[in-house]
Amino acid sequence: MSGSARRGGLPGASTAWTRFLEVMSGDKTSHIAIPLFSVALSMVAASLLLLALGENPLVAMAAFLRGSGFMVKPSYAGGQSALTDFLSFLGILAPMLLAALSVAAALRAGMFNIGVAGQMLAAGYVATILAGYADMAPALARPLVVLLGLSVGATMGAAVGFLKYRFNIHEVVSTIMFNYITSYVTGFLINTHYSDAITRSSRVCSRAARLTVTGIDVGGLRLTFPIGILIALAAAAIMKFVLDRTTVGFELKAVGLNRDAARYAGISVGRVTVFAMSVSGALAGLAGVTYYLGYYNNIMPKTLASLGFDAIAVALLGNLNPVGSIFSSILVTIFQKGSVYMSSTLGAPQEVASVITSVMLLFSACGACVRFHAARMLEKLAGRGGSDEGGGG
Amino acid sequence: MMDAIMTDGLSFAMPLLIMAIGGIYSERAGVVMLAIEGLQGFGAFVGAAAAVISGIYLGTESPLLIFIAMAAAMAGGAAFSSIHALLCVKFRAQQVISGMVVNTLAMALSPFLTSVINRAITGNESNKFQIGPSVRFTVPGLSEIPLVGGLFKSMYPFEIVIIAAALISCYVLYKTRYGLRLRACGENPHSLDAAGGDVNRTRTIAVLICGALSGLGGVFLAYSISATYSPNIYVGYGYLSIAAMIFGNWKIPPTACVCMFFGLARSAGYQLCLYLGMPGSYSDLLLTLPYALTLLLLVFFSKRNNPPRAMGETFDRSRR
Incomplete structure (x- = not known):
């Protein structure tokens, strides 16, 4: 130096x-x-x-990009192209971005939401059994799925916030407990009621409830567009606006920077704590429905999505900023999504x-x-x- | 049935306890420790790798292997925790973030290195190490006691090491000069600085001890759960031990009780399920018991919790 x-x-x-x-x-x-x-x-x-x-690093990097649909592969199976790869990339990018926003929302208020994976699972499960297995028109089922994801996630988040401010229970402890409880309870219910005999996961949810638009015909390719990415980008924009331009956003950041100073300034710390955790939970819930009713369409019992934990890294890489999270989630998802192709072509x-x-x-x-x-x-x-x-x- | 509950409960509680004690060292010294999950996994990886590699020379049946694994796991955990120490103490990183860095790094590196090592040894790219079952022994006399005798039946050698480590830790934290300094670091580092102590050194040592103890807990989990090491080691028991530490109010004896409670509630759930002849899927429901009970108990006991006051703050001499 x-x-x-x-x-x-x-x-x-x-x-x-x-x-x-x-x-x-x-x-x-x-x-x-x-x-x-x-x-x-x-x-x-x-x-x-x-x-x-x-x-060769350059060849490997190109393979990551090819696997994520950013570059064209040398050959494709029938009905596949770089565009289908890219849409699939967007499909898994959506829950990643939403989960990262969820982590960021809590951390900006000084709380560590380690329970994103559990909140995702709970939201995905409720949406699957209530909307995914019901016989409904897409116009009714899809908004219902989003609404269920939001409300289940927000309820779980609010519970964590309430336990923290009312009973002084550390959010790391309560979210971990909720992770285990959710994982075992939904696992039990899926295994006893909704199990698919062959895949051993839950039965696939109905086409109408999935957060995807299928059958778009472009130049002979049948494409599936993930609605989740629109929800995720909208969530990032709203979160940026709330954090930068509104009183609640200011209060949230103030509590995150210094709880005592915020209380002294007349901010109701308890209210902000519950609010921040329910926003975080709601975003995690949205991540859950885009993950379980959009990208995978079924739920593996007793398995928490590792994406919920990766999102912590993504949010931190993005500086806990909504716009930063967009870039960091794209970057991280390129490596994760592209790794399959990279591994299969380069070994x-x-x-x-x-x-x-x-x-x-x-x-x-x-x-x-x-x-x-x-x-x-x-x-x-x-x-x-x-x-x-x-x-x- | 009682014996099975006690034996299984103890073998689940002990690794949790040793990891939680590691966390107590670090957090009482003022360094937030969310990295236990990564440290235990990486320690288990190093221990298992050492056992597999030395198994080639000593034979896979050698009783020495488990002790080699133990020592290697402690060394590996301590070495890996130096990342956390470096980031938190030297580089002034946010401690929560640094903890998650260590976790993700461990979860990424250990399966990767496992497949690299396996390719070098056996030629196939498995992400598992077969480490063989652990030696087990029964304490004569004590195991005949009704009700709690099961605690002394088919014990793992780890359990003795962990109980010894817990007792030594009680002594170190409350009766030695280093322990006093360590606790001062967590409550008011400036007072230690004024008294002529080295805050950064004390904290670094505390984090390294935490790494060694977490590594020991990790390799025990690898032996007791499945006798293999695989990426499945990262199921969140490290986080559970953090919960036990917070529930135990950052003190060793209450934390030990919480860990025993987790262990016994878990094994009792299993045994109850077997006893009632319920189908296997119902055991999942009973497995939620320790977690639900924890939340319930915390509602009553959490008000009196007082975490170390200077936890999470980077020591800065110019700020008094």
Whole structure:
């Protein structure tokens, strides 16, 4: 580090380096520059990992993109194309984004919702048995599914918030307990009432209730469009508006930054706690219905979606910001969705994808430290520059 | 039936307890510890890998293997927890975030490395290690006691190690200079700093101890549940131990009671199901018992909870 600063004697290098440090530590730029920097660093680390496995990093990255429908594969099965891959990518992106927003909503209020997976499962289960197995027209069934997802998730979230503020039960404990309870109870009910004899998961929900538009005909391809992605993007936009422009959003952030200061300022911390957790739960519920009635269409009993835990990483990578979450969920989903194709064409283990994701998270966790050091180096550089000029004069 | 409840209950409670004690070290020192899930899994992975690799040289029947696994798991857990220590203490990362980083990293790395190691040893890419069943023993005399005798029947060697570790931890945390400093770190790090102690060093050591103990818990889970190591180790028992620690108010004796409660409620649920002759699917319903009861009990007991006051704050000498 000091070596680079000393090389700053050359005028060109000096300005470029100073400029870089300014961008990294500046108030306006750092919240974009730091995540980009950590993603760039993790791409370097990922390339080294792939090289160590004997793969060409560029070929592997292209395979990830091909698997997610961002690039065209060399060959396709009948009725398949890059567009079908991309729509399938959007289908799993939707729950990922919604779950990340759910984590972010709670964390902005200073609470750690580790129960996203349980809330997803509860919402998906209720929506499946009430709407998915009923004989209803799509125009009725789909809004009902969304509504059920919202309300079941919000109820579970509100319960967690209530237990926290009324009985001082830590949200990490209660959400973990709810995760287990939901997983066992729905598993029991599915195994005894709704089990499919062959797949051992729940029976597939009706076509009318799925949050997808099927049978769109484009150039001989029959496409399935996931409605979930529209819900997810709308949720991100609404959340951004609420956090940035409304009183509730301000109160929520205030409670997250300092509960005592917020109480002193006259904010009802209990009310905000319950509100934030129910919003978080509602978003998790939406993630659940787009996951279980859109992407998979059935429920594996006694299994919590790992997506609910991955979403924590995605939300943190996106700086707990709705717009940031969109980008981070796209990035992480490319690796996860593309890993199957990458593994099948290159033969590298599929787990590489999650290693890359976690390395990205590792570097982004160091963001505050990078910014701190950039600012300090800039100060030192400014100090040295000043003394040099003084000496010259 | 009583014996089975006691034996199974203890073998589920003990790994939870040792992980929770690890968490107590870290959180009483003021470092939020959500990384137990990852630490126990990675510790189990290192332990299982060591057992499998040394099994090639010592023979898979060697009774030494389990002790090699134990030592390796503790070393692996401690080594992995140094990431958390580095991020929280040196890099001033948010501790909740750092914990999740460690978890995701462990969940990604251990299956990946397992398949790499398996490819090197056997040539096939399995994500499991067969570690063989653990040695078990029965304490003569004590196991004859009615009702609680089951606690001393077919015990795992781990259980002795864990009980010893729990007793030593009680002594270390409350009777030694280091323990006093560690608790000061969690309540008011500036007072320790003023008294001439090194806050960052104390915290780092606490996190490393937590890693070692979590690793031990993890490898025990791998042995006791299935005698294999697989990615299934990440089923959330690390989180459950965090819940036990919070329920136990960050103190070792109450936490031990909570862990026993989890263990016994769980095994009693199983046995009740067998006894009543219910179909297997009903056991799932009874398995919710420990969790539902925990929530219910917390409603009554949680008001008096007082977490370490400086938990989650990075130590900054300039802020008093």
